[in-house]
Amino acid sequence: MTEVTERPIPPADQESARHYSRAKLRLSLASTLAELILLTVLAFGGASLALEQIVVRWLPAHASAWLIVLGYVIGLGILFKLLALPFGLAEQNVEIRYGLNRQHWGSWWADEAKSLALETTLGIAAIELIYALLRSAPQIWWLWGWLVFLAFSILLAQLAPVLLFPLFFKFRELSPDNPQEAELIERLNARAAAAGARIRGIYEWKLGEKTVKANAALAGWGATRRVLISDTLLRTAALEEIEAVFTHELGHHVHRHIRQGIWLQAGLSLAGFWLSAKVLQALNAPLHLHGVADIAGLPVLALVVAAFSLLLMPLANAFSRRLERQADDYVFSSMGKIEPLVQGLERLAQRNLAEVAPPRWKELIFYSHPAIATRIKRAREWENRRTAMAES
Numbered sequence: 001m002t003e004v005t006e007r008p009i010p011p012a013d014q015e016s017a018r019h020y021s022r023a024k025l026r027l028s029l030a031s032t033l034a035e036l037i038l039l040t041v042l043a044f045g046g047a048s049l050a051l052e053q054i055v056v057r058w059l060p061a062h063a064s065a066w067l068i069v070l071g072y073v074i075g076l077g078i079l080f081k082l083l084a085l086p087f088g089l090a091e092q093n094v095e096i097r098y099g100l101n102r103q104h105w106g107s108w109w110a111d112e113a114k115s116l117a118l119e120t121t122l123g124i125a126a127i128e129l130i131y132a133l134l135r136s137a138p139q140i141w142w143l144w145g146w147l148v149f150l151a152f153s154i155l156l157a158q159l160a161p162v163l164l165f166p167l168f169f170k171f172r173e174l175s176p177d178n179p180q181e182a183e184l185i186e187r188l189n190a191r192a193a194a195a196g197a198r199i200r201g202i203y204e205w206k207l208g209e210k211t212v213k214a215n216a217a218l219a220g221w222g223a224t225r226r227v228l229i230s231d232t233l234l235r236t237a238a239l240e241e242i243e244a245v246f247t248h249e250l251g252h253h254v255h256r257h258i259r260q261g262i263w264l265q266a267g268l269s270l271a272g273f274w275l276s277a278k279v280l281q282a283l284n285a286p287l288h289l290h291g292v293a294d295i296a297g298l299p300v301l302a303l304v305v306a307a308f309s310l311l312l313m314p315l316a317n318a319f320s321r322r323l324e325r326q327a328d329d330y331v332f333s334s335m336g337k338i339e340p341l342v343q344g345l346e347r348l349a350q351r352n353l354a355e356v357a358p359p360r361w362k363e364l365i366f367y368s369h370p371a372i373a374t375r376i377k378r379a380r381e382w383e384n385r386r387t388a389m390a391e392s
């Protein structure tokens with residue numbers, strides 16, 4: 001942690017930031033496209049039925065529906081993992097090429113294995129549940145499925161930072177015995193109190209062993225509510241910058257953004273579940289499925305969900321950027337100045353090799369946060385308005 005920072009923070013080389021951003025976008029578009037193609041081949045090319053037959057042949061005769069679903073999901077999971085692995089490796093290589101990586105390959109593979117175990121467990125549980133509902137309530141399974149999905153995703157989004165992050169990262173609670181940390185704890189607690197937010201502990205998030213990137217978050221519920229600040233931020237940023245980044249998170253709390261996000265997700269996912277039920281109903285005969293509860297129809301469901309969320313991505317991102325603007329405004333009005341946040345954003349941009357001013361179309365479609373240049377411009381406008389008001 002440094003007491004003072006010399007301004008201005010040198011911006012990251014924008015030429016290489018542009019290349020980095022382009023490489024990442026290209027990879028994520030390519031992997032999405034590959035997944036869509038695989039799903040289409042499975043759903044409409046007969047491959048899904050073939051996979052189901054292989055699974056049934058392997059299992060003992062009269063295997064239960066649960067067991068067939070399990071076998072099929074494992075088979076499908078292996079296919080998708082094999083497809084995703086080259087993209088994951090390529091992405092890690094991009095991080096290395098742009099000097100952002102600090103993780104050894106051994107640790108990278110260990111993380112891959114851990115997330116595979118997690119995804120397998122959660123995926124099997126979710127799909128078994130959906131198909132149990134499809135078998136027992138083929139008409140309104142989508143309504144029950146939606147309710148379960150919603151409850152589960154709300155729970156997971158809130159608890160993942162507390163339950164799952166520690167599988168991948170180390171954390172250490174800041175200590176009031178360290179004078180610099182004591183000052184930070186005091187400042188953040190005062191900000192939280194002013195925002196009416198209760199927090200239980202401020203933690204150093206050891207991101208630095210894996211990446212040079214910086215991050216901060218407010219996570220958890222009730223007794224698990226905590227502040228996470230990456231060591232990469234703690235070590236480089238001034239106290240006021242960290243305070244500003246944290247106050248931005250409090251802005252989300254003050255404006256009840258989590259609740260708004262849940263309402264939006266509830267509405268969109270209800271539409272998604274209903275739509276996938278209709279499509280499955282319409283296609284199950286033409287695709288030679290044995291009814292809607294036939295596990296071979298899973299790629300059809302996945303395709304509908306994937307297409308639906310891709311189409312809605314710009315809308316969801318526009319909504320998210322609106323909330324981010326409100327959170328930034330909260331920082332300006334509660335701190336009474338823009339410099340700490342502007343400086344914090346500049347520092348994050350520099351460390352994360354962010355494209356400060358991406359093309360407008362890219363921001364509109366893909367960005368969940370306004371671009372750094374957009375956010376800084378908005379800060380300056382706030383400052384100008386305040387000066388004008390003070391003069392009049």
Ligand SMILES: [Zn+2]
Nearest residue numbers: 248252324327
């Ligand atoms: Zn935010």
